Amino acid sequence: MRHPLVIANWKMHGSGAFNQALVEAFLSLLGKHRAECVLCPPFVYLGQLKDLLRSSDVVLGAQDCSHIAQGAYTGEVSAQMLSDCGCQWVIVGHSERRQYHQESDALVAAKLSMAQRAGLSPVLCVGETQEQREAGEAQGVVKSQLLGALGDLPDLQGLAIAYEPVWAIGTGLTASPEQAQDMHAFIRGVVSDLDEKNGPALRLLYGGSVKAENAAELFAQADIDGALVGGASLDAQAFAAIVSAA
Numbered sequence: 650m651r652h653p654l655v656i657a658n659w660k661m662h663g664s665g666a667f668n669q670a671l672v673e674a675f676l677s678l679l680g681k682h683r684a685e686c687v688l689c690p691p692f693v694y695l696g697q698l699k700d701l702l703r704s705s706d707v708v709l710g711a712q713d714c715s716h717i718a719q720g721a722y723t724g725e726v727s728a729q730m731l732s733d734c735g736c737q738w739v740i741v742g743h744s745e746r747r748q749y750h751q752e753s754d755a756l757v758a759a760k761l762s763m764a765q766r767a768g769l770s771p772v773l774c775v776g777e778t779q780e781q782r783e784a785g786e787a788q789g790v791v792k793s794q795l796l797g798a799l800g801d802l803p804d805l806q807g808l809a810i811a812y813e814p815v816w817a818i819g820t821g822l823t824a825s826p827e828q829a830q831d832m833h834a835f836i837r838g839v840v841s842d843l844d845e846k847n848g849p850a851l852r853l854l855y856g857g858s859v860k861a862e863n864a865a866e867l868f869a870q871a872d873i874d875g876a877l878v879g880g881a882s883l884d885a886q887a888f889a890a891i892v893s894a895a
């Protein structure tokens with residue numbers, strides 16, 4: 650039985666006052682829940698969230714990490730620094746990083762290995778664009794992202810994978826539960842071939858316009874073990890409802 654996992658990706662949103670109000674409201678609305686829950690604020694707010702989450706079972710993650718351990722890399726933040734700040738998780742290879750920062754599969758692979766070395770659990774994001782889906786290339790694109798990022802890792806233990814079709818991110822369009830399930834089953838096959846021992850147990854999250862209204866239907870699919878949530882994670886009520894649904 651895979652333990653449900655719901656991760657909030659705040660992206661570049663928040664302020665000291667907004668974060669405090671959001672986290673306090675979210676924790677007060679969050680009832681009994683089975684899912685493991687992770688909040689990923691911008692780097693500069695990790696310390697603030699660590700304090701706000703101190704007496705809860707909600708844990709801290711980051712949205713990215715460097716592919717280098719340390720050195721003269723202005724503006725970079727290493728996986729070890731994230732661990733030092735209390736992070737347990739880190740998102741790697743988000744489509745916005747791939748699109749706006751030209752992150753290649755090789756770079757994503759290096760970040761994953763840094764995250765594992767620092768003892769963080771990485772969430773690898775994969776997903777096709779609208780054009781790729783329409784051209785019938787969705788599975789091929791996702792497979793090559795998986796192999797490019799995971800091919801050289803010694804094992805996949807502790808990793809989670811988020812399937813986020815680029816056309817569903819922040820657009821209000823969600824993959825249908827069947828479309829999402831089909832791709833999740835495909836991903837599970839690919840990771841099980843890569844790592845027979847850990848592949849079948851990896852948690853596969855769906856991401857792309859997950860809301861309180863569509864979460865339960867997505868989570869009811871056999872290979873969907875949780876969600877990576879952007880926009881709706883900035884709304885305490887919506888995010889609490891999503892975590893409870895998992």
Ligand code: PGA
Nearest residue numbers: 818819857858878879880
């Ligand atoms: P969204 O973002 O929920 O706003 O679509 C998801 C993500 O990009 O992780």
